[in-house]
Amino acid sequence: MTATGTEVAIALRGVKLQHERFTLGPIQCEIPQGMVTAIVGPNGSGKSTLFRALLGLEPIQAGEADILGQRVGGPQGEAYKSRIGFLAENPLQYENSMTADEKARFASCWYPNWDWERYRKLLRSFDIDGGQKLSKLSKGSRRKIELAVTMAHDPELLLLDEPSSGLDPFAWKAMLEELQRYMEPGNRTLVLATHIMEEIKRLADYILFINRGRILGLYEKDRLLDDWRTIVVQNEAAVKGDAERLQRTPGLQGVTEAGPGVYRLEVNEPEQGEAYCRENGFQVLAVQRMELEDILSCLIRKEEARR
Numbered sequence: 001m002t003a004t005g006t007e008v009a010i011a012l013r014g015v016k017l018q019h020e021r022f023t024l025g026p027i028q029c030e031i032p033q034g035m036v037t038a039i040v041g042p043n044g045s046g047k048s049t050l051f052r053a054l055l056g057l058e059p060i061q062a063g064e065a066d067i068l069g070q071r072v073g074g075p076q077g078e079a080y081k082s083r084i085g086f087l088a089e090n091p092l093q094y095e096n097s098m099t100a101d102e103k104a105r106f107a108s109c110w111y112p113n114w115d116w117e118r119y120r121k122l123l124r125s126f127d128i129d130g131g132q133k134l135s136k137l138s139k140g141s142r143r144k145i146e147l148a149v150t151m152a153h154d155p156e157l158l159l160l161d162e163p164s165s166g167l168d169p170f171a172w173k174a175m176l177e178e179l180q181r182y183m184e185p186g187n188r189t190l191v192l193a194t195h196i197m198e199e200i201k202r203l204a205d206y207i208l209f210i211n212r213g214r215i216l217g218l219y220e221k222d223r224l225l226d227d228w229r230t231i232v233v234q235n236e237a238a239v240k241g242d243a244e245r246l247q248r249t250p251g252l253q254g255v256t257e258a259g260p261g262v263y264r265l266e267v268n269e270p271e272q273g274e275a276y277c278r279e280n281g282f283q284v285l286a287v288q289r290m291e292l293e294d295i296l297s298c299l300i301r302k303e304e305a306r307r
């Protein structure tokens with residue numbers, strides 16, 4: 001899976017790792033630099049595992065991963081990590097007794113580019129006080145602090161695992177604004193795992209779909225939303241062989257019978273698909289753009305059928 005015409009921030013070549021009951025990969029894909037890529041997949045599909053593998057927190061058992069031009073587990077060691085900001089899905093329990101500022105002071109030792117002014121600005125935009133103990137904070141408030149700490153060294157690459165988990169709508173909006181501002185210089189890369197479709201629509205340039213540890217595809221978001229459509233067609237004569245003919249619809253991704261002679265098609269070549277249906281005696285009753293969750297369901301159905 002490759003995004004064309006852009007530099008690569010993360011290159012995965014045959015990356016694989018195995019737990020007792022779960023296998024991630026082999027994954028082959030290139031995540032573009034200077035863009036926002038959303039990793040989207042059902043619970044347990046391997047999004048957090050992939051992040052951990054990228055950070056060397058779980059050993060990659062086969063294949064190679066390059067981040068910002070450095071090999072994960074390679075001879076340059078962990079130097080690449082100072083150029084990354086990583087927000088884990090869950091808070092670290094051992095930090096419970098720290099205040100936000102103490103956590104920030106700890107983090108500042110690791111990052112040569114740490115910027116206190118930037119940290120304080122982020123806290124202000126999230127409307128949060130850095131003197132409070134992390135264990136005494138609500139889930140959303142703690143998330144805001146973690147985001148501020150993750151972004152304070154102005155990393156080249158931000159890896160965020162469900163960043164908006166626990167945020168109220170105002171904080172969510174502030175987070176989107178901060179992430180958009182972060183991307184403004186044009187040379188930063190943001191990769192986030194999220195289940196929030198609105199977040200993907202507003203932020204993402206690319207979407208990486210994942211299911212059961214395997215990549216289903218890397219798509220340019222605007223193109224994906226433009227191309228994927230549901231077409232409802234009817235053949236009033238309802239002749240034998242209708243279903244077989246529809247199987248040859250250009251760009252067909254899925255088809256279900258919605259009634260006698262009525263079919264719901266999912267296609268990613270909408271104009272050609274519609275024309276084919278008309279040429280083959282079907283009346284087109286409706287054409288609708290597909291929502292991201294429906295596209296994901298369709299890709300998962302296809303993948304499951306192949307297994």
Ligand SMILES: Nc1ncnc2c1ncn2[C@@H]1O[C@H](COP(=O)(O)OP(=O)(O)OP(=O)(O)O)[C@@H](O)[C@H]1O
Binds near residue numbers: 019020042049
């Ligand atoms: N340390 C581990 N040991 C064994 N299995 C693990 C471990 N960590 C994760 N898993 C398993 O790996 C699979 C993928 O989990 P992961 O947390 O990566 O999924 P996810 O896509 O991030 O899910 P969610 O959307 O629910 O956060 C799950 O089946 C999980 O049970």
